[in-house]
Amino acid sequence: MTKIIDGKAFAEGLGAKISQSIPHFAEQTGRRPGLAVVLVGTDPASEIYVRSKGRMARKLGMESFEHILDEGVSQEELLALVARLNADDSVDGILIQLPLPGHLDSLELVSAIHPAKDVDGLHPVSAGLLASGLPGLVSCTPLGCLMLLESVLGSLSGLDAIVVGRSILVGKPMAQLLLARNCTVTIAHSRTANLAAKVAQADIVVAAVGQADMIKGDWIKPGATVIDVGTSRVIRDGQQKLVGDVEFASAAKTAGAITPVPGGVGPMTIMTLMHNTLLAAYRRNRLADPA
């Protein structure tokens, strides 16, 4: 019987644990953990993400600082804001909502965030710490995928894993996390030859491409665990639907466990951001990591 991995329920459980760790922080520091989110412009999807991050932070008992800036803001003004947030002791985590308008240099801005406050885990220092096996803040989506995998499989040691996609946001940190858990990892991308055969060897498949249903159900090794990060909007039966990279109906017949889209990885991404903010707050104040 295939297990459908309920990311929403897992995220709610994680949220409950996060809120339980806030009173101890408040007792020790006299304040609550603070998350600053920077949004430039009026992209509707980004506005929704920023609003829901702020709402979740407040719901769990954190402070939320939202900086909504005009589309035309300059690189220098944004760098100055990041510098102020870096210096502000009430801010434990800084997130710049991507993508930014074309005149802005995202890499320079993300790199200006102090790594101790890099709750999105996208700073080159965070990537380097992860690759070196050192403690740091890990990109939210792959961290959420890892939590789901461990909830299903327990130890991942010795398993063959394939990560389809090699972005800095998802694919690369995901591969590093699996390697650190002693998986044997294949990283596939748009130039990979014989993808179907490679997927068929894997005990763990993480799909992070953004192409609807590109991974076919009959590629999946029987009993494999499938984590579908991809999200694509398609029209099916005259209705708009959100679908993943994996052909869900057929893959669910072969896989041992699989995340649905929506309701799998998505709810984990926002909760791991909260988890990272809590972790950053504890570490910046030299408190032992919360349980």
Ligand code: NDP
């Ligand atoms: P990117 O576009 O940055 O990366 C996509 C990757 O897929 C690239 O490495 C690309 O290869 C690879 N790729 C493209 N075509 C193929 C192919 N035919 N076969 C194999 N690999 C291919 O996307 P992201 O990593 O940012 O996001 C991936 C997906 O995950 C998107 O749908 C995004 O919306 C979703 N997402 C969902 C989140 C959630 O919370 N649910 C959070 C973050 C992302 P190459 O490098 O060679 O170009």
